[in-house]
Amino acid sequence: MQNTPENDHEQDAAPSKTRRKKDMHALQEIGEQLVELDPKKLNEFDLPEILLDAIHLARPMTKHGARRRQMQYIGRLMREVDMRPIQEKLDSWQQVSVHQTARLHQLERWRERLLTDEHALTEFAEKYPVADLQHLRLLIRNAHKEKAAEKPPKSFRLLFQALQATITEV
Template identity: 80%
Template sequence: MQKELKNEIEQDTAPSKTQRKKDMHALQEIGEQLVELDPKKLTEFDLPETLKDAIQQARSIQKHGARRRQLQYIGRLMRNVDALPIQQKLDSWRQVSVHQTARLHQLERWRERLLSEEHALTEFAQQYPAADLQRLRLLIRNAHKEKTADKPPKSFRLLFQELQEIITEV
C-alpha cells in the first residue's frame, strides 16, 4: 500500500512524458536559433565548449537528415545549460528587429502618402513641425519628375533618408 502511494506521489511531481518532450523541443529550438546566429553574436553567450563546437559543426552540415541529428544533439547539450538567459537575450534581439521593421514600414508609408496624396504634406507638417517643408516639397517634385522621365529614383531615396532624419521614433 505504501509503495503504491509513493509511486502516485512521484508521478504527480514528475513531469509527464509529453511535457518532457515539449521541453526538449524547446531546447532544440533555442539551439537552432543559436546555429542561425551571426558568429560574433554567438560569442556574447557563455556556452560550454562542446556546445560551441556542435553549433559550429551544424553550420557546415548541408544534408537534411544529418543536420536534424546534429540539432537534436545540440538540444541534448542544451539540457546542461541554463537556457532562460539565452532565450531572453534572443527574444530581446528579435524585439529590437521587430521595432526597426515597424519604423521602416512607417517611413515607407509616409513616403508613399507624400508622393500620392495632396494633403499628406500638410498632415506631415502638423505631426512633425520641425520638418523642412521646402526641402520635402523639392524632393517630392523631383521624385515625380524622375518617375515620369524613367530616371533612377535618386530623389525617391533621398526623400526616404530625409524622413528617417525627421521621424526619430515610431
C-alpha cells in the same frame, strides 16, 4: 505495488513523455536560432565549449538528416545550460527587430502618402514640426519627375532618408 501517497507524489513530480518531448523540441528550436546567429552575437552568450563546437559544426551542414541529428545533439547539450538568459536575450533581439521593421514600414507609408496625397505634407508638418518642408517638397517634386522620365529613383531614396532623419529627431 500499492498506491501510497509517496508513489502518487513521485508520479506527479516526473514530467510526462509529452512534456519532455515538448521541452526537447523547444531546446532544439533555441539551438536553431543559435546556429543562425552571426558569430559576434553568438559570442555574447556564455556557452560551454562543447556546445559552441556543436553549433559551429551545424552551420555548414546541408543534408537534412545530418543537420537534424546535429540539432538533436545540440538540444541534448542545451539541457545542461540555463536557458532563461539565452531565451531572454534572443527575445529582446527579436523585439528590437520587430520594432525596426515596424518603423521602416511607417517610413515607407509616409513616403507613399507624400508622393500620392497632396495633403499628406501638411499632416506630416503638423505631426513633425522639425521637418524641413522645403527640402521635402523638392524631393517629392524630383521623385515625380524621375518617375515620369523613367530615371533611377534617386530622390525617391533621398526622400526616405529625409523622413528617417526627421522622424528620428522627434
